[in-house]
Amino acid sequence: MTLKNCLVLAAAGLLAISGPALAESYGPFPVTVKGYGGDKSDSTSYTGQAARQVLHNSLKKLAGMGDGSNAAEIKSQMMAYYAGKEEGRAILDPKSKDDFVVLQTEVDQISKGKDLKGKTYKGVVNGWPRKMTGSEVIEFMIDKAATAKGGFDPLTGYDYPQLISKFAMGAVFYNQAVDNYLDEKLAANNKPNNKPYSEGKHYTGKEHSWDEGFGYFGAPAHALSLDAKQAYGIAKKKDIGVADYNKDGKVDLYREMTYAHAYYAADADKSGTNYLHTIFRAFLDGRKLITAAEGEALSDAQRAQLIGYADTIKTNWEQVIAEAAFKYAGSVYKDLEKLQTIVESGGDANDAFRAYGKHWGELKGFAMALEAGGKDLGEVGVRMNRLIGYGPVLLGGGQVIGIDASGDYVIGGNQDMGNYMVHMLKLQKLLAEAYSLSARKNDATAELENLIESLGESLATEND
C-alpha cells in the first residue's frame, strides 16, 4: 500500500517536472521486416481504419439529411459510405470549421477502397427485432433513415443518425478490434511477426494487426499528451493548437483526430476515470513489444504479455461503451421526467420528445454495440434488452415490439412512463454492477447516494 503510494507520488512528480516531454505518441516506429528493401522508414500503418472512421462520421451526417422527398438519393449516398468502395467520396465529417482546418477532404486521401459493411459484425443482434445480423440491422436502419425527416421518426421515436452511428461503432470498430485483431490475430501462426503482413509490405503481420486494432479505437496518436477535456475537444473542433501535433497548421484526420470510442472514453474520463490513457498506453506498450522483437517471430512469453495488453484494452473498451449506455440511460430518465411535466401542464412536448428520441437512440445504439463485441453477454444482455425494449416508450404508452414481414414496425404494449423510468434506474444499476463502472455520468440515483454519504455512518452499537 505504502510502496504503491510512493510509486504513484514519484510518477506524478516526474510527470510534473518533465511535463509533455515524457508523453509518447503512437508511432513512428522503425521498420523491422527482415530483408525489406523499400524506402519506408515508419512501419506504423492504420490508414484503412482512419478511413473507416471518417466513413462512419460521414454516414452519421447523411443519416440526418433526409427531408421526406429525397429518400432514394439519400439512401444511395448512405450505401456508398457504408457498403461502397468507390473513389471520390468526400469527407462529410470532420470538415474544416473556422480556423480548425483539416488536412483531408476526400476519403481516398487517407486510404482507398475501404467500406464499413465488409467489417461489420456477422452475428445475430438480439437487441433488434427479427434476428438480423449486424449489417442487416444497419442496412435496415439506413433504409428507414432515408425516409425520415432529419433522420427522426416521430411515430416510433427512432433517431437514426444516433442508432446507426452508435451501433456501427460497436458492430464495426469494437467488433473488429476486440473480436479479431486483439483476439485470433494474436495467435502464433496468424499474421506472424517474422513475415511482412503481405508480400512486399514494410510492416510485419503482428505490427500491422496491432496497428489496425489501434486505428479502430480512434485516438489521436499524441493522446498521451492530452487530458480528457482536450482529447474530447478535438472531436468538437475546439482548439487546433491542441489537435495539430506536428504544427503544420492543419489537423491530420489520420493521426490527429479523436473519433468514436476514444471520444467516449475521453467523455467518461472527464468524470475522473482514466479509460483513454489506459487503453492508449496498452496499445502503445503492445506495439513497443512487437517492435522490440525486431522482425523475429514472437515467443510464447512475448505473446502472453501481448495478450495481457489486449485484455486490458478489451476490458476498458467494454467499460467505455457501458459507461456511455449508462450515461444515456440517465438522460432518458431525465427526458421522461421533463416529458411528464410538460404533458401534465398541457404544454408542447415536441422538442422534449425529440431530445428523448435522440438520447434513447444513443442508449440503444450503445447497448447493441456491447452485444457486437462477439462474446455472449448472457443474463446481462437479456436483462439489458428487456429493460430497454425495441423502442422508446411513447407518450401513449406503446412502443415498437417488432417488425412485420413487410418491414414495418409493429407498435404495441402499454407501459407507463413511470414504469419505464424504473427500467432506466434498473438498467443503470445493472450496467454499473456488471461492468464495474465508475464514471457513472447522469446517475439517476446519485442524489440518494450523496445524501446517504452525507449522513455518514452512525455508530451501530450506540444504545439508547
Added chain:
Amino acid sequence: MFELTAQNLLADWAGQFLDPRKRLFWGYLGSAFLIALIWMVLLGRERPVSACRKLLARDLWCSASARADYAVFLINTILMGSIVPRLLGHAAVAVFCFSLLHDLFDGRASLLPDAPAWAIAAGFTLVLFVVDDLARYVVHRLMHAVPLLWAFHKVHHSATRLNPLTVLRTHPVEGILFVLRGALVQGLCIGIFVYGFGDRVSLVMVLGANAFKFVFNALGANLRHSEVPIRYWSWLENFLLSPAQHQIHHSENPRHHDRNFGVVLACWDRLFGTYCHSEPNQELRYGLGPAVADPHSLYTLYLLPFREGVGFLHRIFIRRWRRQLTPPLVPTDQYQSNRAIYEID
C-alpha cells in the same frame, strides 16, 4: 498488514471521541460535564470542587460495571468494524423506495416546486430526526417485549453503574439490528424525499452532524447514562425526555420496568402508554438485580445471550416439530422414535 489493522483500530477507537456525529465526541462529553457541574452547584448547593470529585469519582469510573463498558467498547469496535458493511443496506432501501414510488404514482413527482431549498432541507432534517426517534422507540420496545431480543438487550441493562460509555454497552447482535433500523429509516426518508423534491433535498448539519442530533448531544445527551439525576420541569418532560427519565429506564426496581423507551421525544412513550415522569431526589439502583450472577463477565456480555436465544428458538421449534410429527403424517414407529429423541430434555 497487522500494523495497518492496529492503526485502523486505534483510529476507530479515537474516532468515537473525535467525530461530532458520535455521542461520545469530546465536545459533547465536555458540555455534559459542565451541565452536570452547574446543575449540582446551583441546584444541589454543592461546592464546585466536591461536585467535580463526585463526577469523576474513582469508584464510579473504575467500577466493575464501568470496566465492562470499556471492554465492550473495545471489543465491539473490532467486531463491528470488520463484519458489518455499514452503508450497504441504506442505498438498497433508498433505491427501492425511490423506484417503487415511480410505479405507484407513474413517474416522478415534483412537490412544492416553488419552495426554497433551505425550507426543504429543514423539513427533511426534521422528518428524518422524528422518524428516526420513532424507530428507535419501536425497536427498543421490541427489544424488551420479545424474549429472544431481550436476551441481547439485557447486556445494556446489566450495567450497575451508569457512565457515558454505557451507551456503547451493546451486544453486537443488537448492533446489527440497529444498522438495519438505520438503513430502513434513512433509506425510506431519503428515497421519499428525493423522489418528491429531487436535488433540493439536503441535510442541515452542524459540525457534520444532523442539526437536531447536534443540539440533543450538545445539551447533555451523555447525562442519560450517568448518575446525575438531572430532571426537567414537569411540562418540559412531557415533550423531551430528561436524563433522569432514562435513568428510570435502567432502574432495577420492577415498578420502573418497561418505562421510557424513547430517546429524545417523550411523545412516543406518552402515546403508547409507557411514559413515566422523573421523581424528585430519585435514588435508583441500576442493573438486572440478583437474577444475573456475574453481570460484568465477558461470558455474560457476549455468549450468554446466544445460549438463552438458542434456548428460546429450541423451545419454539420443538413445539412446531411435535405438531408436524403427529400421526398420520408420519408412520407410527418413526413418530415414536422421533418423540423419543425430542423428549430427552
